[in-house]
Amino acid sequence: MTDEIAIEFAEVTKRYGTAVAVDNISFSIAKGEMVTFLGPSGCGKTTSLRLIAGLELPTTGVVRIAGRDVSQRAASERNVGMVFQSYALFPHMNVLENVAYGPVIRGEAKATARARAHEILEQIGLAGLSARLPSELSGGQQQRVAVARAIVQQPDVLLFDEPLSNVDAKLRRKVRGEIRDLQKRFGLTAVYVTHDQEEALAVSDRIVVMQAGRIAQIGSPRDLYERPASPFVADFIGDANLISGQVSGGRFRAADLDLPMQGNEGAAQISLRPERIALSPGSGSPSGKVLSCTYLGSRWEYEIETGFAELLASRPMTEPPIAPGTDVSLTIPDNAPIRVA
Amino acid sequence: MTTDALRATRAARERLVWLAGLALGVLVLPWHNSVPSGASPFIPSALGLAADGRGWLWPLVLVLPLLVWTGMRDAAGRVFLTLAVGGFVLLVAQGFAVGLRGPSIDWMAGVFPASMQGQTGFGWGGFVSGAALLGLIAHALALRGFCRGDRFAGSAIVFIVALLGLFVFFPILKLALAAFVGPDGELAFAPFLARLFAPEIWRLDCLTGGRRCGVVINSLVLGLLAATICTTLGLALALIVSRTSFRFKQTLRALSILPIITPPFVVGVAIIVLFGRTGLITVWGAELFDIRPTRWVYGLTGILMAQVLAFTPITFLVLLGTVEAVNPTLEEASQTLGAGPVKTFFKITWPLLRPGIAAAFLLAFIESLADFGNPIVLGGGYEVLSTRIFFAVVGARYDLGNAATLAMILLSLTLIAFWLQQRWLGKKSYVTVTGKSDAGLASTLPFGLRGVAWAAVIPFVLFTLGVYAVVLIGGFVHDIGRWDLTPTFAHLRTAFAFEIGAEGLEFYGSAWNSMQTTLLVSAIAAPLTTLVGIMTAWLVARQDFAGKNAFEFGTMLSFAIPGTVVGVSYVAAFNVPPVDITGTAAILVICFVFRNMPVGMRAGLAAFAQIDRSMEEASQTMGAGGAATLRRVVLPLVKPAVFTALVYSFVTAMTAVSAVIFLVSARHNMATAYIMGRVEAGEYALAITYSTVLMIVMIVCIVLIQLLVGARKLGRRREFQGQTTPAE
Ligand SMILES: Nc1ncnc2c1ncn2[C@@H]1O[C@H](COP(=O)(O)OP(=O)(O)O)[C@@H](O)[C@H]1O
Numbered sequence A: 001m002t003d004e005i006a007i008e009f010a011e012v013t014k015r016y017g018t019a020v021a022v023d024n025i026s027f028s029i030a031k032g033e034m035v036t037f038l039g040p041s042g043c044g045k046t047t048s049l050r051l052i053a054g055l056e057l058p059t060t061g062v063v064r065i066a067g068r069d070v071s072q073r074a075a076s077e078r079n080v081g082m083v084f085q086s087y088a089l090f091p092h093m094n095v096l097e098n099v100a101y102g103p104v105i106r107g108e109a110k111a112t113a114r115a116r117a118h119e120i121l122e123q124i125g126l127a128g129l130s131a132r133l134p135s136e137l138s139g140g141q142q143q144r145v146a147v148a149r150a151i152v153q154q155p156d157v158l159l160f161d162e163p164l165s166n167v168d169a170k171l172r173r174k175v176r177g178e179i180r181d182l183q184k185r186f187g188l189t190a191v192y193v194t195h196d197q198e199e200a201l202a203v204s205d206r207i208v209v210m211q212a213g214r215i216a217q218i219g220s221p222r223d224l225y226e227r228p229a230s231p232f233v234a235d236f237i238g239d240a241n242l243i244s245g246q247v248s249g250g251r252f253r254a255a256d257l258d259l260p261m262q263g264n265e266g267a268a269q270i271s272l273r274p275e276r277i278a279l280s281p282g283s284g285s286p287s288g289k290v291l292s293c294t295y296l297g298s299r300w301e302y303e304i305e306t307g308f309a310e311l312l313a314s315r316p317m318t319e320p321p322i323a324p325g326t327d328v329s330l331t332i333p334d335n336a337p338i339r340v341a
Numbered sequence B: 001m002t003t004d005a006l007r008a009t010r011a012a013r014e015r016l017v018w019l020a021g022l023a024l025g026v027l028v029l030p031w032h033n034s035v036p037s038g039a040s041p042f043i044p045s046a047l048g049l050a051a052d053g054r055g056w057l058w059p060l061v062l063v064l065p066l067l068v069w070t071g072m073r074d075a076a077g078r079v080f081l082t083l084a085v086g087g088f089v090l091l092v093a094q095g096f097a098v099g100l101r102g103p104s105i106d107w108m109a110g111v112f113p114a115s116m117q118g119q120t121g122f123g124w125g126g127f128v129s130g131a132a133l134l135g136l137i138a139h140a141l142a143l144r145g146f147c148r149g150d151r152f153a154g155s156a157i158v159f160i161v162a163l164l165g166l167f168v169f170f171p172i173l174k175l176a177l178a179a180f181v182g183p184d185g186e187l188a189f190a191p192f193l194a195r196l197f198a199p200e201i202w203r204l205d206c207l208t209g210g211r212r213c214g215v216v217i218n219s220l221v222l223g224l225l226a227a228t229i230c231t232t233l234g235l236a237l238a239l240i241v242s243r244t245s246f247r248f249k250q251t252l253r254a255l256s257i258l259p260i261i262t263p264p265f266v267v268g269v270a271i272i273v274l275f276g277r278t279g280l281i282t283v284w285g286a287e288l289f290d291i292r293p294t295r296w297v298y299g300l301t302g303i304l305m306a307q308v309l310a311f312t313p314i315t316f317l318v319l320l321g322t323v324e325a326v327n328p329t330l331e332e333a334s335q336t337l338g339a340g341p342v343k344t345f346f347k348i349t350w351p352l353l354r355p356g357i358a359a360a361f362l363l364a365f366i367e368s369l370a371d372f373g374n375p376i377v378l379g380g381g382y383e384v385l386s387t388r389i390f391f392a393v394v395g396a397r398y399d400l401g402n403a404a405t406l407a408m409i410l411l412s413l414t415l416i417a418f419w420l421q422q423r424w425l426g427k428k429s430y431v432t433v434t435g436k437s438d439a440g441l442a443s444t445l446p447f448g449l450r451g452v453a454w455a456a457v458i459p460f461v462l463f464t465l466g467v468y469a470v471v472l473i474g475g476f477v478h479d480i481g482r483w484d485l486t487p488t489f490a491h492l493r494t495a496f497a498f499e500i501g502a503e504g505l506e507f508y509g510s511a512w513n514s515m516q517t518t519l520l521v522s523a524i525a526a527p528l529t530t531l532v533g534i535m536t537a538w539l540v541a542r543q544d545f546a547g548k549n550a551f552e553f554g555t556m557l558s559f560a561i562p563g564t565v566v567g568v569s570y571v572a573a574f575n576v577p578p579v580d581i582t583g584t585a586a587i588l589v590i591c592f593v594f595r596n597m598p599v600g601m602r603a604g605l606a607a608f609a610q611i612d613r614s615m616e617e618a619s620q621t622m623g624a625g626g627a628a629t630l631r632r633v634v635l636p637l638v639k640p641a642v643f644t645a646l647v648y649s650f651v652t653a654m655t656a657v658s659a660v661i662f663l664v665s666a667r668h669n670m671a672t673a674y675i676m677g678r679v680e681a682g683e684y685a686l687a688i689t690y691s692t693v694l695m696i697v698m699i700v701c702i703v704l705i706q707l708l709v710g711a712r713k714l715g716r717r718r719e720f721q722g723q724t725t726p727a728e
């Protein structure tokens, strides 16, 4: 990874009529980096991706690819590769023709274009399928052809729009691993859109969390999980208990909860991960009562009623379960709570 | 080459082409279609004419160097765009500012004395410059982000809008203006009002026992009656085909295209042969009842008969679609809830059919209003709007103002019906086709209704068979009009005699001339129509641009304009400069292209709805511009739509009459106009022969087109389209 900037958004806004799909966002992506746009449906991920591709042009703001302002430039005149949700393979061309399409269009001789396509297909392990039509391929194979087609041109950036949504749930882990390997092997800059936080955590160097057309937070997967900047991010990435209370004299207080906390005095909100809450039967402070206890194979999940919130707690399955209705005391390490507001 | 360099060279090359076109158009090519009287330029281009004292051309000429200069510096800048737009505005303005007989703006005569001599219409120079300026406008817009920066799509929009403006809206506007022109050539309200409220338009005498009604009343009565009968018959046919164990469904569907390839007039002639004063049926009936045979069929009755025959297939196809879309599970549900078949039909099926019925009714109504061929043959004294318009332009009493007024009335009626139909169709889509399933079997028609349906259909079928029997044999017997059925090829020889003599192939027949023109014009018009139609569909379906709704509405509107109105509007618009192209073969082609293009567009829209848009986007991200994407990805996938559009536009061009009848000339006569002449002269056999030959030629051409486009190879691709899901 170098520090050269591959993609840059400067105050980019995209409106459809009066509706704002992307609202004044700025960020940059380094060369060779894999960045994920993550957020709930309708938050503007696809639109942002299409703004990079040139399939949409920004209403205001500047998009730069490899240092050049491409804001008003058509998709065909940027050097991007894109893997579509539906793969979008051309049904009337065979695999080789599909992959050679880009080089041919960009003016390469047919023979060279085919040779190049063949080479890529070999590297991806699809050389044997060259003569097949897309309709004669399995879903996973189609997806790999789509990737081959997108990278054959050595694009400045490779874009993925929810590439796993048409893949079998069981295969997803494997395919996303392949995508990540490929990206690293070819040293590609990649932007990946998903609404699945686990997927995002698994494949990204950095994640851009989006909310209603804006950027909620940018950071590495670990940053986002361990230091969410807002209740939204805390809640969206992994499970989180959001607790409102007051900070005064270096302590955060809410009902019988009392934790050390630096920062501004006054109203505050903290995020508490379920696995950081230890439970022991009996009374203590803070205290709670088990509402439910669910067996999830690898762990126990509890709903606990307390004086300050209804909490989600999760304990390893190696601990004995605690029956619903039992009074418990909670143990929370000092570094567990993250102040999010 | 890097993408950047490639982009820069491509854009620069395109800009160069447009600028070179403009230079050619302004500096070299003759600006007018003939040198204006009194001018003697060293070269008849805009430059030459401007130097020759026609100074109003200077601004336009000077735009060229300015465009070249700014284009080299900053083609994406505002100045370049402004210059291109300004140049185009100047071009249009100078065309209208000075007419054939002098300036239309008073101060021009003072500033430019030469303008008193007038100027002729645009020639190659004018048209090429106009096209080049439009190309530059689109180029500049695309560089500024129009159409997501796609220069091809941008140009397509600009050009299609300009063409629609010139060949659809400008003529209608001129026509509307012509309605206000008084006898002395002045624009005024009074003559328009006088024409609008003339008694021969609105008179209701026929109702009160007087003699004749006004033309509007006649047209409305005819339209309503025809629509009612056609819809009833169409519904009866649709119900029989889909709700009984009728076995010849495919045959009936195939036969329903017959009226589309039937040339105009021939049905009318067949009706005269059967029901005229000496017609077989008339004579037979007269003998049976011992009365004198009369000319009873001429007038409302005859026109109605012909229109019912011609338009019932249309209502049938619409209603068949509607009937088949009714979800059988709804009817099953009703029956399981205890309703009998009759009750189910009237409580469930009928309400679901109603929007489709309304749509079919309005469609037949529009067709009837626009019909020209049948009223002119069978009308007798029963005048309708379309025939009256024709005689006001072509007859001895040339009166464009009156024709224009009548045309505006006809247009208003059609547009109202069209608007109503769009509303009904809009509703239809969410009333009937929800979760259509193949699971349930459609319930059969209740017994009583089945009887009614057959009772309606049988006479219609017999009538149709009779008419087509006459058409089939009429051309090859001695005199079908007098029922002299001696077989002969004499008529065929009269029309299409040829000889292989010393000079090679020689054509003697009287019909060759019009046949050649018709084939040539249709063969040129069909691919152009398809191109414009499919392109327009692509723009509407795939591009986002300001004014898209208006654009779509405009194209659909051009479909609703009756042919007669188009014909007069072309007469009103293109007889005089700046665009005087009447009498050319080009105006025939243009007329067909813009009349039939909405069909190609609809076929295209339906096809595009089936194809995932991301395939085109994929093509774009791989470096293909709009043109390459269209050619390599879109067209191969919409072949069936291309086929439909090609066939339809070809066939309609071969058989159209209402608009071209105003536009044919001695040099460029069309088959239908020739046939009309034969009918008027009473040479029925010749008319029928020619029509038969036309129909055979059309069928052969359709087969050829099918082979060319290869519509059937697509079977396997269809299933692929189903598996792609639309992007989120
Ligand atoms: N072509 C369009 N026209 C109008 N609104 C759109 C269009 N595309 C997206 N939007 C709107 O913009 C918002 C963001 O959409 P999108 O980027 O597709 O969200 P995501 O991919 O995050 O689910 C949504 O509210 C969507 O309805």
Ligand SMILES: [Mg+2]
Pocket (backbone or CB within 6 Å): A045, A046, A047, B728
């Ligand atoms: Mg999306």
